Amino acid sequence: MDRQVKGAAHAHLEGSQLEHGVGPLRQRLAMANLRCQVCGGPAHRTLGGVLWLLGDDPDDPEVWTRGWHTVHPPVCLPCATLSVRVCPHLRKRSVALRVKTGTMAGVLGVRYGPGPDGPELLGPIEHSFREPGIAWTVARQLIARLDEFTVIDLDAEIEAAARDEIAVQEALAQARAFANAPG
Numbered sequence: 001m002d003r004q005v006k007g008a009a010h011a012h013l014e015g016s017q018l019e020h021g022v023g024p025l026r027q028r029l030a031m032a033n034l035r036c037q038v039c040g041g042p043a044h045r046t047l048g049g050v051l052w053l054l055g056d057d058p059d060d061p062e063v064w065t066r067g068w069h070t071v072h073p074p075v076c077l078p079c080a081t082l083s084v085r086v087c088p089h090l091r092k093r094s095v096a097l098r099v100k101t102g103t104m105a106g107v108l109g110v111r112y113g114p115g116p117d118g119p120e121l122l123g124p125i126e127h128s129f130r131e132p133g134i135a136w137t138v139a140r141q142l143i144a145r146l147d148e149f150t151v152i153d154l155d156a157e158i159e160a161a162a163r164d165e166i167a168v169q170e171a172l173a174q175a176r177a178f179a180n181a182p183g
């Protein structure tokens with residue numbers, strides 16, 4: 001039964017699933033604390049917002065109508081860079097977002113209901129925090145609703161970050177040279 005439930009939940013999310021799955025506990029911690037879903041470090045953040053990398057097709061209207069709900073926590077820049085290079089799914093189709101505001105909208109879990117011999121497993125469910133009866137749902141993953149965001153060019157941001165890094169290294173090298181200069 002458990003395998004069936006997992007299969008159903010996975011099938012439901014497949015469209016937006018990163019190839020490497022994140023365990024439920026790690027998913028919830030990363031989502032709640034805005035940590036990178038891959039390495040667990042702080043998610044990349046600029047004035048534009050927190051970096052999210054999703055395996056969705058931005059041209060698919062379905063993605064926009066559901067307000068961009070996701071079970072995928074954000075990412076850091078190195079992990080985003082690596083993911084779009086090594087993950088076959090993301091290589092084919094992905095969208096990078098800078099998220100300014102978002103809300104924890106609900107949970108993805110399994111639902112129980114009253115049965116003759118106690119609680120009975122009803123199946124996988126997405127449960128909004130606004131709906132009643134959440135006590136009957138065993139949460140597996142947190143669902144975030146991304147409210148205010150901009151679609152970004154990830155490659156351009158990676159290049160800019162690399163340029164900044166080189167500039168910082170050059171400045172440090174100059175500072176060191178200056179400090180070590182005689183007299």
Ligand SMILES: [Zn+2]
Pocket residue numbers: 036037038039040041075076077078079080
């Ligand atoms: Zn990371």
